[in-house]
Structures are given as C-alpha cells and as structure tokens.
Amino acid sequence: MEYTLKILPLLFQGLLVSIKVYLIVVVLIVPVAVLAAIGKVSGPRILKKILFLYTWVFRGTPLLLQLFFIYYAFPYLGIVWSPLTCVVVAFVLNVGAYETEIIRAGIESIDKGQYEAAKALGMTYVQTMRRIIIPQTIRRVLPATCNEAILTFKDTALIAAVAIGDLLRTAKELVTYDFKITPFFVACAFYLIISSILVQVFSRLEKKYSIYE
Template structure:
C-alpha cells in the first residue's frame, strides 16, 4: 500500500504537466480554430487558400514530426524554445487545424435562411455570427470536438520524446527503476479519469445546447 501511494504521488506530479499542456492547448487552439474557420467561410479566396494550406500541413503530417520540428528543427534558424513552449506551440497549431475544419463544417451546415433572417433584423456580420450562427454551429460540432478533446489527453504523452516529464514518462521511470507494472496501471487509471472528466464536461455542454435542436 505504501508503494502504491508512493507511485501515485510521483505520477501525479507528471499528471500536472499533462494537464497544463492540455489546458493551454484548448485555451488557444479553440479561438484560433474559430477565427480560421470564419476566415475560410467568409474571407477572401487568398485567405481561404492560406488557411487551407495551414490545415493541410498540420493535419497531413504526424504530430510527433511537428514536435521534433519546433523543438529541434527551429534551432537551425537560431530559434531555441523550451520543451513546454515547443510542445504548446505544436499542439495549439496541430489541434487548431483539426478544430478549424470541424468548425468550418459546422458553420457551413447552418441553413442559409438563418443569414437572411439576421439580415432582415439589420444585424451586421459579427452580430449574425455571434448571436445566430456560432451558437448553432457549436451545437453541431460538439460531438467531433469531444472526440478531439479526448484524443488530446492521450496525445500529450508524445512530449516524452523532447524530454518532458509528463505522466507517461514518470511511469516509465518508475518501471525502469523497480521493474513493476504498477506505475503503468496507475497511469492508465489517471488517463481514464482525465478522459472521463472531459466526456462528462462535453456531455454537460451538449445538454445545455440542446435547446437548439
């Protein structure tokens, strides 16, 4: 029991870093995705092409490769980032690209009559988006957004390749030291707890947004 408590305490320290990266990613990736989606839907063709290229690059290459580029590759250009900053930048841009396409699909799924109704009420573009289109689009995109949010919990384990002491690396260190499967079992439970919290949170949001059905 003492060993289990010791292992759990050590893994919780790595769990804090995992949670920090998770929160930073969502905090910046979601607003980035919304503005990029609006740019693709309503912006000029040149902007749509640039944002399309951004999405193509970050959705079409492995997240692990992107981590290597921002942490190791940028040093070629004289840019040196801390592991956490490199990981944060990578995850924000990567998940921003995925969320962008999700939100773009959600916005385009809204019936054109909604825009006409807003125009009849003398609403400008931003009022239309903020009060009518985006609230309905959010309801549409919640399920795929939930899936990406769950995947993000697990993808944070990739930062071990740039030396960050997150949850999985902490478990590996204890396993190497003690040759015991206990740290992996505890890590699995912690991952399940985090994903369960994410699922329950987004289900709560779905119930709150149900009045748009």
C-alpha cells in the same frame, strides 16, 4: 502496495504537468480555430489558400513529426524555445487545424435563409455572425469538439517524447529504474479516470445544449 504508495506522489506530479499542458492548449485552441474557420468561410482568396494549406499539412501529417520539427529543427533555423513552448505551439497548431475544420463545417451547415433573414433585418456581417450564425454553430459543433477534447488529453502523452516530465514519461522512467511494471498500471488508472471524467462532463454538456435543435 508499499511501492505503489511510494511512487504515487511522483506520478501525481507527472499528472499535474499533463493537465497543465492540456489546459493551456485547450484555452488557446478556441480563438485560433474560430478565427481560422471564419477566415476559411469568408476571408479573402489569399487567406483562404493559406488556411487550406495550414489545415491540409497539419491534419495530413503526424503530430509527433510536427512536434519533432518544432523541437529539434527550429533551433537549427535560429528559433530557440523552451520545451514547454514547443509542445504548446505544436499542440495548438495541430489540434487547432482539426478544430478549424469542425467549426468551418458547422458554419457552412447553417441554412442560407438565416443570413438572408439577418440581412433583411439590417444586420451587418459582424452582427450576423455574432448574433445568428455563431450561437447556432456552437450547438452543432459541440459533439465533435468534445470528442476532439478527449482525444487531445490522450495525445498529451506525446509530450513524453521531449524533455518534459509528464505522467507517461515519469511512469516510463520509474519502470526503467525500478524494473517494476506497477508505474504503468498506476499511469493507466490515472489516464482512465481523467478520460472517463471528461466523457461524463462532455456528455452532460452536450445534453444541456442540444435542447434547442
């Protein structure tokens, strides 16, 4: 018990690092994914091809490989970033690719009649998107997006692989130094608490916004 209290502040600091990275990533992903999804649905052919390659490569390969590539291979190509930047870029590109596909499917699921009605009312393409299509899409993509947001929190454990003292890395170092298994249990409890809170919050959100369907 004494030992648990001793390591608690250290692990809590690690948790704060995990949460910080998580929040930065979540905030950055939304614009990336919305723009990429719209580009994929109605962009010029060349852009569609590039975005196809983007989602194919980033969804078809492991996040850890992408992280290693940015962290280890980019400096070799002359691009030197701080570990935090590497992590954020890798996560935003990876989760952004999944989210792009979710939003694209959402946009494409909206009935063609909605576009036609908007056109009949004299709306421009941007107006149609902003006032008619996107609001309906948001409601439809919410469950899949919330799911992705919970997965992303668990994925932040991968930042332990680069030199950032997140929750998992702190726990692992404590286990190695003190030769006790307790830090892993505490880390496990922290992750469980956060992911359970996220599940609760998101299911409330889904209930609230699914009224109109």
